[in-house]
Amino acid sequence: MSNNSTILVIDDAKDTLMLLEFDLIQAGYKVIAANGGAQALEILNKQAVDLVLLDLHMPNVSGTEVLTHITRTEFSPPVIMLSSSADENDVVKMLDIGAEDYVTKPYIAKVLLARIRNALRLKEKTQKLESLLRTDSLTHVNNRVGYEELANKAISHAKRNKHQTAVAMLDIDHFKKVNDTYGHEAGDRVLVEFADLLTSCFRDYDVVGRIGGEEFAVCMPNISITHAFDACERFRKSLSELVITLDDKSNTEITITVSIGLTVSKESEFSLDDLMRDSDKLMYQAKSAGRNRTITESNSPSSEKAGVTKSTKEHQKMEYRQLNNDVEVKYPGIDIDIGINNVLGDESLFEEILVMFYQDHGQDKAKIAQAISDNDILTLKSLTHTLKGVSCSIGAMELFNHTKALDLATNEQNNQEFEYLYKPVALALDKVLTGLEAKLSSKL
Numbered sequence: 514m515s516n517n518s519t520i521l522v523i524d525d526a527k528d529t530l531m532l533l534e535f536d537l538i539q540a541g542y543k544v545i546a547a548n549g550g551a552q553a554l555e556i557l558n559k560q561a562v563d564l565v566l567l568d569l570h571m572p573n574v575s576g577t578e579v580l581t582h583i584t585r586t587e588f589s590p591p592v593i594m595l596s597s598s599a600d601e602n603d604v605v606k607m608l609d610i611g612a613e614d615y616v617t618k619p620y621i622a623k624v625l626l627a628r629i630r631n632a633l634r635l636k637e638k639t640q641k642l643e644s645l646l647r648t649d650s651l652t653h654v655n656n657r658v659g660y661e662e663l664a665n666k667a668i669s670h671a672k673r674n675k676h677q678t679a680v681a682m683l684d685i686d687h688f689k690k691v692n693d694t695y696g697h698e699a700g701d702r703v704l705v706e707f708a709d710l711l712t713s714c715f716r717d718y719d720v721v722g723r724i725g726g727e728e729f730a731v732c733m734p735n736i737s738i739t740h741a742f743d744a745c746e747r748f749r750k751s752l753s754e755l756v757i758t759l760d761d762k763s764n765t766e767i768t769i770t771v772s773i774g775l776t777v778s779k780e781s782e783f784s785l786d787d788l789m790r791d792s793d794k795l796m797y798q799a800k801s802a803g804r805n806r807t808i809t810e811s812n813s814p815s816s817e818k819a820g821v822t823k824s825t826k827e828h829q830k831m832e833y834r835q836l837n838n839d840v841e842v843k844y845p846g847i848d849i850d851i852g853i854n855n856v857l858g859d860e861s862l863f864e865e866i867l868v869m870f871y872q873d874h875g876q877d878k879a880k881i882a883q884a885i886s887d888n889d890i891l892t893l894k895s896l897t898h899t900l901k902g903v904s905c906s907i908g909a910m911e912l913f914n915h916t917k918a919l920d921l922a923t924n925e926q927n928n929q930e931f932e933y934l935y936k937p938v939a940l941a942l943d944k945v946l947t948g949l950e951a952k953l954s955s956k957l
């Protein structure tokens with residue numbers, strides 16, 4: 514590491530600077546010298562360095578000020594204080610501000626070099642750990658933490674430049690079947706191939722992340738909805754043509770498809786959470802509408818409200834509902850436009866499905882509460898996952914959103930959050946069930 518590392522040496526004493534430069538270059542480091550705090554700050558604003566050797570007492574801009582500035586910057590390099598003061602208060606103060614180490618002058622070259630090696634080793638380890646924290650170990654794309662961090666940065670930049678940002682949520686279709694048919698290893702291999710293709714299909718500055726299991730996201734700053742849609746469709750088509758050959762005896766070939774929900778920011782104020790939530794709903798609509806497609810607000814089955822052309826029959830149905838003022842009130846907690854569209858406009862079939870929902874999920878509240886109290890993650894996961902999918906299909910979007918949050922927490926084994934996330938699920942489920950009891954009492 515030493516040969517590639519650049520060290521910024523800051524000292525107002527010319528002779529110390531020369532001596533340090535000599536010792537460090539001899540040891541194989543690249544050296545940048547600054548004869549005071551002001552010059553050092555200028556250099557640090559322009560270029561990154563791997564380590565800083567900093568004198569404490571300097572005229573004008575002091576070592577304390579330089580150190581404080583460095584520790585406040587992102588990716589700050591480690592700083593070793595190099596001072597003629599052996600005052601214990603100085604040592605404590607500098608270490609408390611954030612110096613990595615404190616060496617007194619006159620220094621012993623081999624000791625100073627050992628301390629530099631140590632600080633650089635520690636920096637390398639910290640960087641590795643930080644990157645592991647943000648990277649999905651299987652696919653090597655960003656994990657949720659890394660994705661959100663980078664996407665939020667990209668969004669701030671886009672907002673400053675008044676650019677639109679699009680977010681796509683992507684979920685592999687029937688992925689469970691891949692695991693069940695070919696085994697978990699094959700499933701892992703599919704995830705890796707999916708992530709590789711995803712990374713290669715989008716632009717370098719788009720942020721790609723694995724959000725959970727078989728769900729991925731792409732944040733696209735500075736893009737129009739048309740271009741974002743084209744990019745998603747290009748990926749979707751490339752994926753459907755990708756043949757994954759397993760390393761088993763018979764070289765089994767697998768093909769997969771993906772469902773994609775896509776949203777673009779409309780206002781100047783928006784958040785990553787908003788875009789992800791909206792895209793997620795559209796992605797579930799893509800699943801309900803038959804999978805292997807990209808759904809945006811303009812081609813969503815529930816986009817009549819946004820003025821998208823629909824057949825006359827469907828328009829008449831809408832108008833009838835609006836005239837009877839029952840769009841909102843018919844089934845509390847349920848957007849019947851979404852639900853009815855998911856059964857291709859067949860209202861009586863939709864009603865039958867609601868009856869089944871009531872029968873199958875009437876006890877979910879108690880079952881979920883029990884699973885949380887038993888800390889039975891597998892049962893909790895299975896209950897929330899199913900409830901999430903079904904609530905989206907019937908158009909119970911509030912219930913869907915809350916169940917989705919709980920489902921995600923089970924993926925991430927976020928046990929502390931369960932109780933907190935359960936409450937809105939229970940309320941939304943109550944609302945839907947009570948509404949169904951009131952409207953369909955004779956059939957339940």
Ligand SMILES: Nc1nc2c(ncn2[C@@H]2O[C@H](COP(=O)(O)OP(=O)(O)OP(=O)(O)O)[C@@H](O)[C@H]2O)c(=O)[nH]1
Pocket residue numbers: 651684685686687688689690692696697698699700701704725726727800804898
């Ligand atoms: N091999 C593998 N499987 C995973 C991983 N993470 C999650 N899974 C599996 O992904 C599957 C997800 O299945 P579901 O969410 O039921 O959905 P699906 O089968 O993809 O069906 P749809 O989304 O409705 O099209 C589950 O069986 C999980 O066990 C992983 O890291 N590796």
